[in-house]
Amino acid sequence: MxxxxxxxxxxxxxxxxxxxxxxxxxxxxxxxxxxxxGIETADALYVGNMLAxxxxxxxxxxxxxxxxxxxxxxxAAKIExxxxxxxxxxxxxxxxxxxxxxxxxxxxxxxxxxxxxPAETTAGLxxxxxxDYEAAEGATFVALNAMIMRRYMHEFGVAKADFAPFPVIxxxxxxxxxxxxxxMRLTPERYAKAAPIAPPINIMDSSPxxxxxxxxxxxxxxxxxxxGRAQRLVRVAASAASTDTLAVHDRRDPxxxxxxxxxxxxxxxxxxxxxxDIDFFELHDAFSIMAALSLEASGFAPRGKALELAASGALAxxxxxxxxxxxxxxxxxxxxxxxxxxxxxxxxxxLRGDAGANQLEHAHIAMTQNIGxxxxxxxxxxxxxxx
Amino acid sequence: MxxxxxxxxxxxxxxxxxxxxxxxxxxxxxxxxxxxxGIETADALYVGNMLAxxxxxxxxxxxxxxxxxxxxxxxAAKIExxxxxxxxxxxxxxxxxxxxxxxxxxxxxxxxxxxxxPAETTAGLxxxxxxDYEAAEGATFVALNAMIMRRYMHEFGVAKADFAPFPVIxxxxxxxxxxxxxxMRLTPERYAKAAPIAPPINIMDSSPxxxxxxxxxxxxxxxxxxxGRAQRLVRVAASAASTDTLAVHDRRDPxxxxxxxxxxxxxxxxxxxxxxDIDFFELHDAFSIMAALSLEASGFAPRGKALELAASGALAxxxxxxxxxxxxxxxxxxxxxxxxxxxxxxxxxxLRGDAGANQLEHAHIAMTQNIGxxxxxxxxxxxxxxx
Numbered sequence: 001m002x003x004x005x006x007x008x009x010x011x012x013x014x015x016x017x018x019x020x021x022x023x024x025x026x027x028x029x030x031x032x033x034x035x036x037x038g039i040e041t042a043d044a045l046y047v048g049n050m051l052a053x054x055x056x057x058x059x060x061x062x063x064x065x066x067x068x069x070x071x072x073x074x075x076a077a078k079i080e081x082x083x084x085x086x087x088x089x090x091x092x093x094x095x096x097x098x099x100x101x102x103x104x105x106x107x108x109x110x111x112x113x114x115x116x117x118p119a120e121t122t123a124g125l126x127x128x129x130x131x132d133y134e135a136a137e138g139a140t141f142v143a144l145n146a147m148i149m150r151r152y153m154h155e156f157g158v159a160k161a162d163f164a165p166f167p168v169i170x171x172x173x174x175x176x177x178x179x180x181x182x183x184m185r186l187t188p189e190r191y192a193k194a195a196p197i198a199p200p201i202n203i204m205d206s207s208p209x210x211x212x213x214x215x216x217x218x219x220x221x222x223x224x225x226x227x228g229r230a231q232r233l234v235r236v237a238a239s240a241a242s243t244d245t246l247a248v249h250d251r252r253d254p255x256x257x258x259x260x261x262x263x264x265x266x267x268x269x270x271x272x273x274x275x276x277d278i279d280f281f282e283l284h285d286a287f288s289i290m291a292a293l294s295l296e297a298s299g300f301a302p303r304g305k306a307l308e309l310a311a312s313g314a315l316a317x318x319x320x321x322x323x324x325x326x327x328x329x330x331x332x333x334x335x336x337x338x339x340x341x342x343x344x345x346x347x348x349x350x351l352r353g354d355a356g357a358n359q360l361e362h363a364h365i366a367m368t369q370n371i372g373x374x375x376x377x378x379x380x381x382x383x384x385x386x387x
Numbered sequence: 388m389x390x391x392x393x394x395x396x397x398x399x400x401x402x403x404x405x406x407x408x409x410x411x412x413x414x415x416x417x418x419x420x421x422x423x424x425g426i427e428t429a430d431a432l433y434v435g436n437m438l439a440x441x442x443x444x445x446x447x448x449x450x451x452x453x454x455x456x457x458x459x460x461x462x463a464a465k466i467e468x469x470x471x472x473x474x475x476x477x478x479x480x481x482x483x484x485x486x487x488x489x490x491x492x493x494x495x496x497x498x499x500x501x502x503x504x505p506a507e508t509t510a511g512l513x514x515x516x517x518x519d520y521e522a523a524e525g526a527t528f529v530a531l532n533a534m535i536m537r538r539y540m541h542e543f544g545v546a547k548a549d550f551a552p553f554p555v556i557x558x559x560x561x562x563x564x565x566x567x568x569x570x571m572r573l574t575p576e577r578y579a580k581a582a583p584i585a586p587p588i589n590i591m592d593s594s595p596x597x598x599x600x601x602x603x604x605x606x607x608x609x610x611x612x613x614x615g616r617a618q619r620l621v622r623v624a625a626s627a628a629s630t631d632t633l634a635v636h637d638r639r640d641p642x643x644x645x646x647x648x649x650x651x652x653x654x655x656x657x658x659x660x661x662x663x664d665i666d667f668f669e670l671h672d673a674f675s676i677m678a679a680l681s682l683e684a685s686g687f688a689p690r691g692k693a694l695e696l697a698a699s700g701a702l703a704x705x706x707x708x709x710x711x712x713x714x715x716x717x718x719x720x721x722x723x724x725x726x727x728x729x730x731x732x733x734x735x736x737x738l739r740g741d742a743g744a745n746q747l748e749h750a751h752i753a754m755t756q757n758i759g760x761x762x763x764x765x766x767x768x769x770x771x772x773x774x
Contacts, residue, residue, distance in 0.1 A: 002486075021519070044628075053440045057522065059514040060469040063630045063764045067637075073649055075628035076764060077475040078467040082447040088464040092479055099389075099485035101626070127446040132408070135444065239488070241431075241462035243450045250454075262460055377450045377463060 004097045004236040005224040006383070008037025008217030009345045014181045014333030016114045017211040022056050026065035026110045029213035033106060034069075036231065037217035043102035044075035048089035048109035049337035050082055054124040055116045065110065075102070082128030083286060084372030085109065086214070086340025087241075087379035093218050094239045103223065108215040109338030121209050125336070128373040130247035142206060142287070144374045146198035148254050149289035153200065155255060156304035160200045163288040164188040165310035167204045167330050170285060173317065174327025176357035177346075181210050181333035205288040207334035214341040216348070232352045237273075237365070238382035240266035246376045255304075259378035260297035260369065267367070267380040268299075275299040278382075279362050280322040280350060282343040284371040285329045294369055295323075298380070317360060325350055325358050340370035344381060351385030391484045391623040392611040393770070395424025395604030396732045401568045401720030403501045404598040409443050413452035413497045416600035416728075420493060421456075423618065424604035430489035431462035435476035435496035436724035437469055441511040442503045452495065462489070469515030470673060471759030472496065473601070473727025474628075474766035480605050481626045490610065495602040496725030508596050512723070515760040517634040529593060529674070531761045533585035535641050536676035540587065542642060543691035547587045550675040551575040552697035554591045554717050557672060560704065561714030563744035564733075568597050568720035592675040594721035601728040603735070619739045624660075624752070625769035627653035633763045642691075646765035647684035647756065654754070654767040655686075662686040665769075666749050667709040667737060669730040671758040672716045681756055682710075685767070704747060712737055712745050727757035731768065738772030 010032025012025055020028070026047065034040070047062040058064065062076035081088040086109035093107035113121050126135040129144060153160065167186055174180035186204060194204040219227075221235055242262035248254050268274060275298065283298075285291040292306035300321060301309040314320040326332055326346040329339060347366035349355040355363075366383045397419025399412055407415070413434065421427070434449040445451065449463035468475040473496030480494035500508050513522040516531060540547065554573055561567035573591060581591040606614075608622055629649035635641050655661060662685065670685075672678040679693035687708060688696040701707040713719055713733040716726060734753035736742045742750075753770045 023519075050446055051440075053438075053511075053514055054446075056518065057510075057514055058518040059437055059441075059467060060516075060633060060760055060763060063468065063759065064517065064633050066630050067632050067763075072631060073629050073645070075478070076468065076630045077479070077628075079479075080446060080465040080467060081450065081463065091462070092464070092466075092482070095479070095482045095486045095488055098488060099482045101482055101485060124440075127440055127444055129447075130451065131443065131445040132410075241464075242460055243453050243463045244459060245454050246447060246451050258460070372450065373447055376447060376454075 002098050002100060003221035004094050005219050005221040006216050006234040006236065006348050007219050007224050007229055008033040009348050010036060011179055011214040011342060011345050012212055013179045014210050014212035014335060022052055022058060022061060022110060022112045023064055023068045025112060025211060025213035026108055027069050029215040030065060030069040030106055030108050033215035033217050039104060039217060041071060042074055042104040042106045044096055044105045045071060046089040046092045046107050047078050048085035048340055049078050049111060050080055050085050051111060051113060051124045051336065055121060056112055081377040082372035083336045084340060084370045084377045084379050085337035087370035087381065090340060090344055090381060091239045091241055091379060094236055097218050097220055103219065105218045106215055107218060107341060108213060109341030110213040111335035111337045112211050113209045113335060114211050118209065133247050142198040142201055144248055145287040145289055146201045148248065149200050152255055152289055158307050161192055162307040163205065164191045165315065166285055166288040166291045167191060169315055170324045170328035170330035173325050173358055174331030177326040177332060180327040180331055181208055182331045201287060207286045207329035210333040210335050212333060212335035212338050214338050214345045216341060216344055232386050234348050234351045235384045236381065237384045238267035238270035240270060241379045244376050246373055248374050257293045257297040257375045257378060259375060260294050263378045263380040264298035267382050271382040277365055278321065278367045279365045280325055280360055282347055282368040283323050284369055285324060286334055290371060298369065317358065322360055325355065325360060343368040343370060347383050351383060389485050389487060390608035391481050392606050392608040393603050393621040393623065393735055394606050394611050394616055395420040396735050397423060398566055398601040398729060398732050399599055400566045401597050401599035401722060409439055409445060409448060409497060409499045410451055410455045412499060412598060412600035413495055414456050416602040417452060417456040417493055417495050420602035420604050426491060426604060428458060429461055429491040429493045431483055432458060432493045432495065433476040433479045434465050435472035435727055436465050436498060437467055437472050438498060438500060438511045438723065442508060443499055468764040469759035470723045471727060471757045471764045471766050472724035474757035474768065477727060477731055477768060478626045478628055478766060481623055484605050484607055492605045493602055494605060494728060495600060496728030497600040498722035498724045499598050500596045500722060501598050505596065520634050529585040529588055531635055532674040532676055533588045535635065536587050539642055539676055545694050548579055549694040550592065551578045552702065553672055553675040553678045554578060556702055557711045557715035557717035560712050560745055561718030564713040564719060567714040567718055568595055569718045588674060594673045594716035597720040597722050599720060599722035599725050601725050601732045603728060603731055619773050621735050621738045622771045623768065624771045625654035625657035627657060628766045631763050633760055635761050644680045644684040644762045644765060646762060647681055650765045650767040651685035654769050658769040664752055665708065665754045666752045667712055667747055669734055669755040670710050671756055672711060673721055677758060685756065704745065709747055712742065712747060730755035730757060734770050738770060
């Protein structure tokens with residue numbers, strides 16, 4: 001198996017981008033990544049996207065974006081795994097390079113969610129849940145996460161206020177990210193007073209509906225070293241995926257993300273490291289409760305103890321395990337099929353030493369984790385910077 | 388790069404399967420392929436599917452089917468490239484095995500098109516076209532193919548009746564395929580009198596709206612040989628993809644499938660063969676005109692001469708280049724995201740010598756070609772049987 005390097009990154013700002021269609025968002029991210037990598041073409045473009053069919057009436061988006069970005073003739077496919085589509089596209093790209101069947105692959109994530117009515121977008125997102133047994137009963141994603149959060153509070157005897165550090169950290173970190181959707185400091189007091197959405201979830205527990213696109217360029221590591229690049233190389237040390245039931249009620253334990261446990265531990269094995277070796281963790285805080293479950297299943301906190309870890313200050317930029325260093329889903333934004341690629345792009349910025357105001361002091365080994373549905377598809381990537 | 392073997396196949400009948408939901412169709416094909424391969428689990432499931440979001444309100448289908456088929460915990464993703472989704476999923480599976488990142492991969496294609504009103508299904512299919520510049524103008528896929536066919540007739544001075552061999556052959560071959568949707572002999576006379584859909588296209592030029600699922604199991608070739616299997620092994624000698632514009636009017640030449648030319652010639656190079664070496668060709672006759680364009684761009688007939696090739700009898704089961712030996716899209720049926728996998732399954736049946744009444748005498752090297760949209764994404768696979 002060939003080792004894989006990330007040699008280019010690109011992203012659009014995240015927000016309500018009414019002046020950009022799906023193909024324009026894709027174009028912007030793909031061309032930015034190509035320019036960063038110094039390439040004129042590629043062998044393949046894999047696009048993470050969930051909602052283009054439902055919200056834009058457009059499938060076949062990978063080929064559409066390939067053509068629009070000047071890449072007519074290359075291999076192209078859309079990869080979909082609900083909100084984990086971006087990381088699933090990344091994994092497809094890694095496999096293409098590792099197989100030797102492609103020498104240069106562009107992986108993009110693109111999502112356009114704000115051109116439709118919020119109710120339509122919410123119904124679209126519910127397609128990530130089990131349509132026959134959850135969505136058909138009227139359960140939206142907020143409702144499903146609210147039930148999980150309430151159960152977590154009951155089971156582990158924690159208060160709603162204890163979740164505050166997650167959105168507070170994400171909003172703090174977004175202040176230094178020019179591409180983040182929100183540039184607004186959040187205090188625990190303001191979190192406590194935020195408008196309820198589906199109690200106990202309030203609006204400050206919830207990542208926003210938004211548009212955005214991100215892209216990376218992959219090459220065999222050996223070839224990237226030969227070419228010699230202006231930017232520091234980043235190596236993909238692990239790419240792992242796992243799945244669980246779509247429906248929360250079918251899950252072995254609604255408070256334990258089996259797919260996060262399996263995919264993170266597969267990733268540790270691939271990379272030959274332990275959780276202690278991770279310098280920072282871009283995790284999937286679609287809702288605050290998911291951040292807690294992700295930390296526990298990935299081995300960073302004992303079961304039921306993620307909020308204590310958060311309260312200790314360990315997850316801030318100057319802590320032992322900084323999370324969501326550029327704002328996470330909550331404050332950078334969560335354009336669903338693009339999120340997994342944004343996580344990779346942001347990790348690369350840190351590993352290169354290009355994270356600007358948000359640059360971490362120790363950023364040599366990064367982990368990213370992207371969650372589809374309420375925990376049904378979870379991908380974990382580990383990236384390593386050059387020493 | 389590791390060589391890849393196909394060690395298991397499964398399929399459901401194609402038709403209006405109102406008693407089977409999407410997950411049941413996927414289950415049937417996946418479990419049948421697993422049984423054929425003699426495996427109890429796998430590392431990954433990649434599912435080709437185009438319309439589940441639009442027509443069943445369900446995305447995240449790969450994980451859904453993985454769980455329902457007893458494969459909870461494995462890697463899973465949906466791969467979408469319009470009507471070429473099945474072959475795109477196959478290519479993802481081949482890359483996963485070739486990379487060494489997976490040892491056993493299941494590739495499935497699943498589509499459920501008959502639970503919705505025909506107008507809804509037709510609108511769903513139009514998402515394979517350029518939404519902003521074709522579909523929004525009211526162009527359906529039949530209309531786009533009708534314009535291409537009319538232009539072909541004008542340019543090369545052929546009559547509508549000259550297209551008859553394509554559906555006649557497909558219907559003839561479907562008679563011997565128990566899984567085909569139609570078991571009805573078609574004569575040139577009946578073709579001439581068939582009801583018009585979008586002239587010059589009539590109903591006998593058009594593949595049907597239908598449900599179906601097919602699956603294959605992939606392994607490294609060396610490992611499959613070691614294990615020693617009851618069924619004859621089939622090797623994936625080539626997997627190639629290429630793309631073009633979604634919109635027909637943006638195409639360099641509407642009568643030439645650049646993406647078929649590029650992907651087929653990439654495939655010949657990978658396999659180290661020429662078109663003359665191909666024993667039979669499972670091609671994408673979504674409409675009769677596409678069969679003609681596919682044959683020309685893939686090097687089997689000079690430009691404008693595919694109908695002469697068809698008239699010569701070369702494409703029948705006893706001809707020099709049999710096509711669509713189990714009924715093709717026209718008569719086996721075209722459950723869009725599943726079609727590319729059906730083509731692989733049928734080719735494997737021939738290469739194993741298991742094609743029953745339709746068994747070809749010489750079936751050692753097979754080619755399959757799957758087309759997305761009106762020619763925008765085209766994948767070509769070449770499979771070789773054991774000597």
